[in-house]
Amino acid sequence: MQAPQSTVDPSEIAKFEAMAAEWWDENGKFKPLHMLNPCRLDYITSQIAGEFDRDLTQPTPFKGLRILDIGCGGGLLAEPMARLGADVVGADAAERNIPVARIHAEQSGLQIDYRHTTAEALAEAGEQFDAVLNMEVVEHVASPIDYLIACRKLLKPGGLHVCSTLNRNPKSYVMAIIGAEHVMRWLPKGTHEWSKFITPDELFDLLRDAGLDPVDRKGFVFNPVSWSWKLSDRDLSVNYVTASVKPA
Amino acid sequence: MTPKVATQARMDNPPQLAIFRAMSSDCDILIVGGGLNGPALALALAEVGQRVTVIDALPLKRRKSSGFDGRSYAMALTSTRLLQGIGVWDDLVGDAQPMLDIKVTDGRAGEGPSPFFMHFDHAEIEEGPMGYMVEDRHLRPVLLDALKKHKGIKQLSGETVVSQETDATGVTVTLASGKALRGKLLVGCDGRGSGTATRAGITRTGWDYGQTALVCAVEHERPHHGIAHQFFMPPGPLAILPLTGNRSSIVWSETHDNARQINAMSVEDYLSVLRPRFGSFLGGFSLAGERFTYPLSLSLANSLVAPRIALVGDAAHGVHPIAGQGLNAGVRDVAALAEVLTDALRRGEDIGAAAVLTRYQTWRRFDNTTLALATDTFNRLFSNDNPVLRTLRDVGMGIVGNMPSLRRAFIREAAGLTGDLPRLLKGQKL
Numbered sequence: 001m002q003a004p005q006s007t008v009d010p011s012e013i014a015k016f017e018a019m020a021a022e023w024w025d026e027n028g029k030f031k032p033l034h035m036l037n038p039c040r041l042d043y044i045t046s047q048i049a050g051e052f053d054r055d056l057t058q059p060t061p062f063k064g065l066r067i068l069d070i071g072c073g074g075g076l077l078a079e080p081m082a083r084l085g086a087d088v089v090g091a092d093a094a095e096r097n098i099p100v101a102r103i104h105a106e107q108s109g110l111q112i113d114y115r116h117t118t119a120e121a122l123a124e125a126g127e128q129f130d131a132v133l134n135m136e137v138v139e140h141v142a143s144p145i146d147y148l149i150a151c152r153k154l155l156k157p158g159g160l161h162v163c164s165t166l167n168r169n170p171k172s173y174v175m176a177i178i179g180a181e182h183v184m185r186w187l188p189k190g191t192h193e194w195s196k197f198i199t200p201d202e203l204f205d206l207l208r209d210a211g212l213d214p215v216d217r218k219g220f221v222f223n224p225v226s227w228s229w230k231l232s233d234r235d236l237s238v239n240y241v242t243a244s245v246k247p248a
Numbered sequence: 249m250t251p252k253v254a255t256q257a258r259m260d261n262p263p264q265l266a267i268f269r270a271m272s273s274d275c276d277i278l279i280v281g282g283g284l285n286g287p288a289l290a291l292a293l294a295e296v297g298q299r300v301t302v303i304d305a306l307p308l309k310r311r312k313s314s315g316f317d318g319r320s321y322a323m324a325l326t327s328t329r330l331l332q333g334i335g336v337w338d339d340l341v342g343d344a345q346p347m348l349d350i351k352v353t354d355g356r357a358g359e360g361p362s363p364f365f366m367h368f369d370h371a372e373i374e375e376g377p378m379g380y381m382v383e384d385r386h387l388r389p390v391l392l393d394a395l396k397k398h399k400g401i402k403q404l405s406g407e408t409v410v411s412q413e414t415d416a417t418g419v420t421v422t423l424a425s426g427k428a429l430r431g432k433l434l435v436g437c438d439g440r441g442s443g444t445a446t447r448a449g450i451t452r453t454g455w456d457y458g459q460t461a462l463v464c465a466v467e468h469e470r471p472h473h474g475i476a477h478q479f480f481m482p483p484g485p486l487a488i489l490p491l492t493g494n495r496s497s498i499v500w501s502e503t504h505d506n507a508r509q510i511n512a513m514s515v516e517d518y519l520s521v522l523r524p525r526f527g528s529f530l531g532g533f534s535l536a537g538e539r540f541t542y543p544l545s546l547s548l549a550n551s552l553v554a555p556r557i558a559l560v561g562d563a564a565h566g567v568h569p570i571a572g573q574g575l576n577a578g579v580r581d582v583a584a585l586a587e588v589l590t591d592a593l594r595r596g597e598d599i600g601a602a603a604v605l606t607r608y609q610t611w612r613r614f615d616n617t618t619l620a621l622a623t624d625t626f627n628r629l630f631s632n633d634n635p636v637l638r639t640l641r642d643v644g645m646g647i648v649g650n651m652p653s654l655r656r657a658f659i660r661e662a663a664g665l666t667g668d669l670p671r672l673l674k675g676q677k678l
Contacts, residue, residue: 026603034603041595056594059297080596107416108598 012099019096020104023074030074032186037076039220039229040135040241044077044162045084047216047243048131051160060085068129068154070119071137075101075112081133082110089129090114091122120146123153130156134163135241138203139196148210155246161212164220164241168197172238200236212244275299275402276599277589278421278429280409280444281437282311285561285578287391289435291334292586294400296593296678301402301429302395303421308405312389318465318537319384320497322347322476322489326673327579328380333672336390343386345492346377348474377474381489381497404429412447414556418600433600435585436559437578440547440566448554454547454566460507463540465497466522469531472496479525486525495536500525501544511541552612553605558585564612583670584611590678611668 026034045056054061063085069078072090074097082088082105090101095116105112115122119134132151141147151161166176173194180186198206204214219232220239229239277293279286282304290300304311323331328344331337349369395401408424412434419434436444445452472490479486486500500522502510510521515535526533547566552559561578585608592604671678 026601026606037603038591038595038597041597045595057296079598083596083598109417 013103016099016103019100020074020107023076023100024104030076032180033073033076035227036220036229036239039231040077040164041080043218043231043241043243044081044133047160047162051158051243051245052130062086065130066128067131067133068122068127069133069135070151071135072101072114073097075104075114077133077135078112078114079105079108079110082112086131088112089122089127091117091119093118119150119154123150127154128156129154129159131160131162134161136164136166138163139165139192139198144198144206145209148206148212152211152246157246158248159246161207161244161246162241163203163207163244164239165203166192166197166239167237168194168199168202169237172197175238200240200242203242207242207244212246214242214244216243217241275301275429275431276433277301278303278419278431278434279437280304280421280434281439281561281563282306282392282395282403282405283437283439283561284387284391284575285582286435286437287395288330288334288579289437289560289582289586290401291336291391291394291398292330292582292672292678293589294398295334296586296590297400298589298593299400299402301404301431303404303407303409303423303429305408306406308392308403311405312392318463318497318540320465320489320491321382321384321387321575322379323382323579324379324576325377326669327576328382329675330579330583330672332675333677334394336394339390339393340382340386341380343492344380344382345490346474347379347381347476347490348377350378350476350478352478352480354480381476381491383491409443409447412444412557414448414554419556432556432598433589433605434557436557436563437561438563440562442549442559442563444557445549445559445563448557450554450557450559451550452547453550454545457544457546458503459501459544460504461499461501461542461544462507462511463497463499463542464518464522464535465491465495465537466526466533467493467495467536468533469494470529472530481525488526488530494530496530498522498526504543507541511539552609553602555602556600556605558605558608560585580670580673581612583672584608586672586678587670 022028023030048054048062048065048067049056052062052065054065061084062081065086067081067086067088069075069081069088069090072078072092075090078088078090078101090112092098092101092114093116098114098116101112101114105114119132132154134151138144138147148163151163155161166172176192176197177194181189181191200217204217207214217236218241219234219236220229220241221232221235222229222239276298277290277300279290279300279302282302286302286304290302294300323344328337331340392403395403404423407427409421410424411422413420413422414434418430418432420428420430421434422428434444436442436448438444471494472488474490476490477488479488486498489497489499491497501507510518513521518539519533519535545566547562549559549564552564560581562574564581565577567574567577588604588608588611589599592599592601592607597604
């Protein structure tokens with residue numbers, strides 16, 4: 001695969017390289033995301049494989065699929081999707097993430113279309129995708145319903161929307177706000193606003209209101225003994241993920 | 249296992265190597281060490297679509313020479329499942345001797361066994377034999393032939409690695425011939441003196457046991473009925489492991505000085521030293537193959553991984569061969585690493601990323617350290633004529649021997665059926 005030409009100002013490259021190294025350091029600032037990543041990828045890959053009848057044991061199983069990663073950050077989801085053969089667009093509202101993600105993709109020999117833009121702007125421009133990855137974003141947006149409608153517009157008929165967020169209950173307050181931000185300091189204080197968390201039933205209602213058919217939901221559960229995350233059918237009490245489909 | 253004879257790297261098959269040179273610019277995984285673990289890992293990974301290059305310092309012809317040299321392996325049931333999974337077991341099973349029964353006895357030379365002994369019979373578990381005795385002369389060529397046949401695998405024989413360099417996206421290995429090879433991950437299967445580990449700056453912890461293992465194979469008059477025997481005697485343990493026909497593999501240990509003297513003896517004198525230890529239950533016996541000695545030492549790598557590098561087998565953990573667990577531990581490494589990498593591939597992860605390799609280390613580290621300490625403790629406890637320890641051992645054996653559930657637990661352990669088993673050791677596909 002031919003690496004894309006970088007369009008980054010050369011004087012800025014060293015800075016962005018350092019930031020890319022920071023994004024991809026699994027013991028650094030983004031450690032919690034790295035720890036959650038295999039679990040998120042297990043869910044995303046199995047949902048995409050199921051929806052589009054792809055065999056994950058084959059090389060480049062997502063060949064021919066166009067995938068959008070919203071809130072791509074340093075490319076922690078976009079790169080695996082590209083490695084699996086998908087045609088990937090990574091969008092982030094934070095401008096500084098874009099050159100960082102581009103540089104890392106280039107280093108990895110992957111071709112990924114990173115853009116400083118939003119879901120709404122992409123929908124406006126008429127972009128269409130087979131799958132939209134909407135991971136840990138919806139709890140940060142001003143109007144979840146408008147945002148989810150934009151996600152639906154971005155999908156081709158029959159397209160798959162994977163959306164993860166945080167549940168709103170006393171346990172999630174203790175775990176995600178007190179635990180993750182204050183005790184473990186995994187996340188900077190103020191990263192999350194508990195009142196913006198959404199219960200799984202509320203999210204299913206929002207998805208339906210946005211014109212999507214919810215088809216699956218699972219919990220991401222942290223096991224402090226193995227110090228790793230696992231998917232759970234039953235425990236959606238803190239972190240959880242959903243799959244929904246745009247009617248054909 | 250150390251090669252018997254040191255050899256100069258020479259070109260075994262120059263025309264073939266020239267073809268490799270042209271093709272070897274790009275692969276996914278580089279494996280250094282073409283003994284047993286290296287080829288097994290290569291086959292497992294090639295099956296899931298990875299392009300693998302196996303580099304070994306010895307020419308292929310020498311590695312494949314299939315005369316019986318007395319070396320054999322007590323492979324746990326789970327290890328044979330891996331061989332099945334990588335498609336070589338059918339070619340081996342005809343020459344493998346099932347281990348149906350293990351008898352453990354505390355004995356003193358010339359005195360016969362103590363009245364207490366442990367007896368583990370495979371009939372107590374449902375999975376079948378606890379394992380198989382497989383001879384090196386069969387295992388090695390079968391693995392190397394399978395490598396040769398697999399389209400996804402390249403073999404570079406008679407090539408020594410002189411340097412390795414890792415960066416954000418891969419690892420480059422330079423060979424003595426000047427050729428450079430690049431992959432995403434480098435796996436060191438190069439034994440307890442692992443150059444791969446040294447070059448990666450991985451240090452080792454270990455100690456000498458003050459003992460040397462003497463290894464040979466014997467032909468005996470009476471059948472062994474598939475029973476493996478382990479005698480614990482003051483100078484060190486002695487194992488009699490059943491091979492096909494009326495043959496057994498003998499492993500015993502002595503102090504370095506004694507071992508050196510015994511190994512230097514004529515065949516007749518050697519047998520006269522072995523005879524009282526061996527006992528008479530298999531009738532008269534004679535040597536069937538060469539004799540070997542291995543100084544016993546523990547050598548653990550302080551890390552199983554480094555950026556874009558993983559260690560497997562003795563390169564990661566050289567243990568006391570007291571219970572024949574060295575190769576089995578290596579096979580567990582192979583199965584665990586193959587599974588971690590396969591799962592990472594299917595998620596689209598970078599297989600050489602530290603986050604991925606750490607999963608392998610976390611999985612294997614506990615098991616390996618436990619095994620090293622257990623075999624070490626076992627050896628210290630049993631290689632002793634202290635009357636207190638001897639009584640404790642006998643009482644302990646009596647207890648285990650009389651408690652079916654505890655006995656079954658030992659049998660399952662010997663068969664490799666305990667712990668968090670990788671899929672290949674459960675007989676499942678990757």
